[in-house]
Structure formats: C-alpha cells, structure tokens
Amino acid sequence: MIKLDRIDLKILDILQRDARSTIKEIAGKLNLSTTPIFERIKRLEKAGVIDRYVAILNPTLLGKKLTAFIHISIKDHTKESVEAFVERVVSFDEVIECHHVSGDSDFLLQVLLEDIEKYNQFVMEKLSVVPNISKLESRFSLSVRKKTNLVYIQTGPAK
Amino acid sequence: MIKLDRIDLKILDILQRDARSTIKEIAGKLNLSTTPIFERIKRLEKAGVIDRYVAILNPTLLGKKLTAFIHISIKDHTKESVEAFVERVVSFDEVIECHHVSGDSDFLLQVLLEDIEKYNQFVMEKLSVVPNISKLESRFSLSVRKKTNLVYIQTGPAK
DNA sequence: AATACAATAGAAAAATATTCTAAAAAGTAA
DNA sequence: TTACTTTTTAGAATATTTTTCTATTGTATT
16 A cells, blocks of 8 residues: 655645646645656556546536436346346446445446436336346436545645 | 537547547547647637546545445425535535435435544534434445446447 | 665756647538 | 638647656655
C-alpha cells in the first residue's frame, strides 16, 4: 500500500476536481516547483491511486434523460450462475452501475437511458431475457440532486 | 440544443474513455487535422456537452472500502421542507449520489465511506440528525461489478 | 559531524495546445 | 447549372505544457 503525504493528497484533490489543471498551476498552489508535482503524479498513476482521466459528459444534452435503479433477485445462487448473470448484465451499455448487495434483493443496477419507452424496451428485450431472474423492481430518479466521483480526502494540516 | 455529427460523437466517445488523448491522436483516428478536432472540442465544452474533466481515483487505495445505498422516506413533503432536507444531505462529502426517486421511499443516496464503523458513525451523527426523516433503510454493496461514467453513444455509420 | 537517501529547484528539450491564414467543401438561391 | 455564402478543414507559426536532466537542498540515521 502506497504512502501518501499531505502534498499527494492535495494533488489528488485538485486533479479529481479538474484534471486539466496544469502542473505549473498545481505547483503554484502548493508552493513547489513543477518537478516534484510531475513526479508525484506519475507515482500516483503507477500505484493506481489515480485510475484514469475522463471527460464527464452531460447525459441530458445527449438525450439520456432517464436514470433508473433496478433491484434484482435471482433464483440460483451457485457461483457459476451468479457469474453468468453478472457477465450478461454488465455487458449492457445502459447499465452504468452494478452492485451485488445485501438486503432483500441480490443486485442493484443503475441504468441510464433516453426515456421511459427505451426503459421499457430495455427491460423487456434485454434485461428480462437474462436467465436466472426471479424478481425485478424499478425506481426512477425524478431528479438528480447530487452525483459526483469525488473521493473525499482530508487535506487539513498535520503530516 | 446543439447539433452533433458523427465526428463529434466519436470525439466524445474517445474523451470520455480517456481524457488524456491528445488532439493529434484523435485527429489521427478520425483522419482529420488537428484544427477541426481542437475547435470541435472547444465547441462541445462551451455547449456543455463536455461538462468537465476529472481524474478518477481508486477509492479502495484511499481507504474507502464501503459503498452503501440508503433509502430515505421523509415526513413533510412541502417544497421548503424537501429542499431543506436535500440541502443538508448533499452537503455531506460521504454522499456521492442523491436522487429523488419514485417508489416507497423518497430519496436514494449512495454513500462512500471507510468501513462499517464509519458508516454507523455517519448515520448516527450526521444523517439521522437531519430533520424530517421518517424511514431509513440501508443496503451495502458487497462487490462493485460495474461502475462507469460512460454515456453510451452510437458511433456507427450514418450521419 | 558525516553519510546516505529522498525530495526539490531550475534549466533545457520535446511534445502538445492554440492561433492564424488560406484553401476546400457543402449548402443556398437564382 | 452558376454564383454566392457559410462552414469546415489543412498546414504553418506561436505559445504552453510536459518531460527530462543535473545539481542542490533537506532529512534522517549512525
């Protein structure tokens, strides 16, 4: 497990908010020269702490106006059946999250689609076709009040 | 509403998978020079289709090993009460998603924390202190099988 | 204090982003 | 079709940024 000091954490905090921050800008904020910032970033990338850099798009402007949460229970819980189920489900581009969860149901999916019609089509033609489903319950997001990728990092004082 | 042609969609597809792709690389893939790619990206940014660029961190390596989903029902549904509730909830750094949802409960939160103990602490000391909560039900993610920000884009042929 | 190790500053080189001008392409109206 | 307008693009020049390198500074250990 990689060791992270205060400077590393601040770099992470800056980059996860704006990946376009230049090394010079970060160096300015942290009162360092560009070299240590550059090398620390490379180190964080190699260690996997920084997984990747992505552009976040506005789904609405791309016609994806519906977010739904689908709770699914499965019949057969043998490892092979579960894996086969997961493999099918995560292969759908509409599915943006898939969690194996505790509680009444076994899986919780988050799906992103154009609208209710596409949702219906997705469930009917793609999802419910997947074997091993026993129960399927949907909720729709009426409004997204927060959605972030930020991993909260304490960047207070101390060392 | 901005018009997007096939080239725009391909640029978006590339950038949302790897925001570090250089303009030259993208230009190469799309058989264009750097100028049109550069200008199209700027246009997509201004239009808000590209919302922002972020670094995606590995939560586990930062000690955040628990993802939980919390279904919340509230007592008072007047607009003021609801807004006050939302404002409080989204202010918590542990809350990475907050949706107003259809179904039995009113809100669905996704929270990211260190572990069960921190979760308990969060619910006891922060969440349940928020006024207007009538019911609160939690599920835990036993394993994350998919988690992406990709907005699926058809980049086939046609125009 | 002397040694070893890691982190840093500063400058140089390489790569990239950005701007500019002019040519090509696509669409419009007669 | 032709003439005209508008949009898109290529290619070169410039500005920034990233990346590499060398030497210095700082820190910990003995």
